Amino acid sequence: MAQPQQSEGAEANPDGAAPGKPPLRVGMVGYAFMGAAHSQGWRTAGRVFDLPRRLVLSAICGRDATAVHQAAEQHGWAAAETDWRALIARDDVDLVDICTPGDSHAEIALAALAVGKHVLCEKPLANTVEEASMMAEAAEEAYSRGQLAMVGFNYRRVPATALARKMVGEGRLGRLRHVRVTYLQDWLVDPEFPLTWRLRREQAGSGSLGDLGAHIVDLAQYLAGEPLTGVSALIETFVRQRPLPRGGPTSGLSAVKSTGTGQVTVDDAVLFTGRFTSGALASFEATRYATGRKNALRIELNGEHGSLAFDLERLNELSYHDGTEPGAYAGFRRILVTEPEHPYLEAWWPPGHGLGYEHSFVHQARDLVHAIAEGRQPEPSFADGLQVQRVLAAVEESAEKNSVYTPIAV
Template identity: 85%
Template sequence: MTKPPQPPQPHQGDGGGKPPLGVGMVGYAFMGAAHSQGWRTAGRVFDLPLSPVLAAVCGRDGDAVRAMAGRHGWAAAETDWHALITRDDVDLVDICTPGDSHAEIAIAALAAGKHVLCEKPLANTVEEAEAMVQAAAAARERGQLAMVGFNYRRVPATALARKMVAEGRLGALRHLRVTYLQDWLVDPEFPLTWRLRKEAAGSGALGDLGAHIVDLAQYLVGEPVAGVSALTETFVRERPLPAGASSGLADAGGGDGRGPVTVDDAALFTGRFASGVIASFEATRFATGRKNALRIELNGERGSLAFDLERLNELSYHDHTEPGAHAGFRRILVTEPDHPYLEAWWPPGHGLGYEHTFVHQARDLVHAIASGTAPEPSFADGLQVQRVLAAVEESAAKNSVYTPVLPVDPIGPVTPTAPTTPTTV
């Protein structure tokens, strides 16, 4: 069992006397900052059964990680993740590193008796993800929990959409179409960061953006993708070597020399669900003018839902059972206290943002740990997404041939549910 964490540092507070949950994070760039915000804020907004304590953050660059620790409120800094996962004041290891290290860190942390939160995609390969699922299952028997960080499930509007689908508001689903469009790679002189190297990132837009939309699609439909037919393309095949450290979304500029891009720049695929729902997916980092444009629409026999991440406090809903004379899409402003996650936030009409998805993620994981219930999305859910991504790559390599996706059974299928307000432990 996990050793009890040390008391929090005085400046962090003690959560009103609640037992502390010591968090250790590996990785400190873009995602590290977002996760820090989530852990730092969750206990100040929601009534949590445990008090998250930012115990230690880890990164290879000592000066940079110490600066990050001071900026975001971490009590200590480490430069070796092996040291972090053995700290007595760390109960949970939060992995925010490139995908090539996810499996090694997660499996070791679970073996060390820690709970684990791992950023998406779960791994770089199906084999790594399968090993992580097996390690999570063994750890579950010892009382440790593991969750993968698909934060877009935690947007109140998408959680409401899942609830409406589960309640039958759309009737039998027919179509799903989803796109995730960015443009930060349009410049052919943008340097060859780790996100453009297969050995570090696993894949390009497919894993970076496609993992999000595959998980969100499966979450909303309520079942896994059964098969895909795909195209992928790399538009710029060689880029300048980076001059300095980079998060992958911003950089220090190009240096001397050039290197090959070994991942996709865009992925386009169709999919089928076992129930008969057909779907289209597009993920690209070359959509000029699009910064973070995730859009999803579901069409059913009784109605439709549409969501746009760049208008994330809104959900569009069409009720097809209404008379045609006054039917049409209407805007639902998802800021009411009885909407998912909104019970603890601001008065109606005061919108939330991207950072709040990480606060909600921390909230849900803390409640799962306190109650001993399996968190969602699980490592098995992450493996399901990984199998879809692998099927996309296989299909694209075989001239778009339809490629079935192996279901996750007997580990367990995707079983998404809309979040509810948990009972305080």
């Protein structure tokens, strides 16, 4: 194997943790949006939290040699590779972080587990239930050998959502009745936006369903503390032909438009209802066509004793209604989630100083390092990712079976 090039200016121990701790050496595949977010997490976690392992950013991988070396220097990785197989073969990589499109998740994860690495894989776990099943089975076998595998649903790591989960677990809402979730974006509203990989089923698996729906399915099940048991769905693709980007349909979100068009093979928007094991009802909406909405995720849970709501655009807050209070004093109240006793916040700033989106990846790294050091199954596991994949598949199946439009008599 060719000797990998070192990135100029990169540090061998970029986390700032005490050198006496055993190292956890990370290799990451992918360097674009999610790669940058994960790099922030790995680079920062050991500087904020007292971790049991010393994080080392050993190598980052991408097919474009120039771009991946630039990413390595920018984000603090010690070396760069252009072949993921070379990255997972490195002796200085203990954990492989997968930040690639969904069509490569299974191959990379299975290969990494086979050679004894821990794995963190971005959501959705895979493009199909079959791939996700293989990954979950391999992860279970690897766990018996001391290897851990986790899927990256980072919205679990927002302090406000972690606090919401704690409050639901404490019974503050009582028996759950309703869960309603929306995730709205608008980056595809322009019909001239080019045909990137996110609009091709063979690479992305699905559109808004996998990109956004996977997040809200996992978050709803996480907060409810129970899985969905069935769904009924509608799916739509609004613009079916788009300009081909320069370099072909595999280019990223910043691709430059060129002549010619190609077929959009994924969904643009999805609506579905569902039922939890307890009988609670749920509704979900995910779209990349909500004009004016940039990254608007909102979830509300209603129970017999109270309600909770979270809005990602106000991510340091929870809205809570205690239904056991006298009506004269009851109502939704704002909980500012910045106190040191709130999840993750013991290591951050004084009360009232809010955190941001990037901190969820710092918390993700922190939680995985602790799980590895303690030898316990991380959450969400690959089995959890498989369960979400089964929900996504059920949504597609439901939408296909109910694809005939039935008008309502007036």
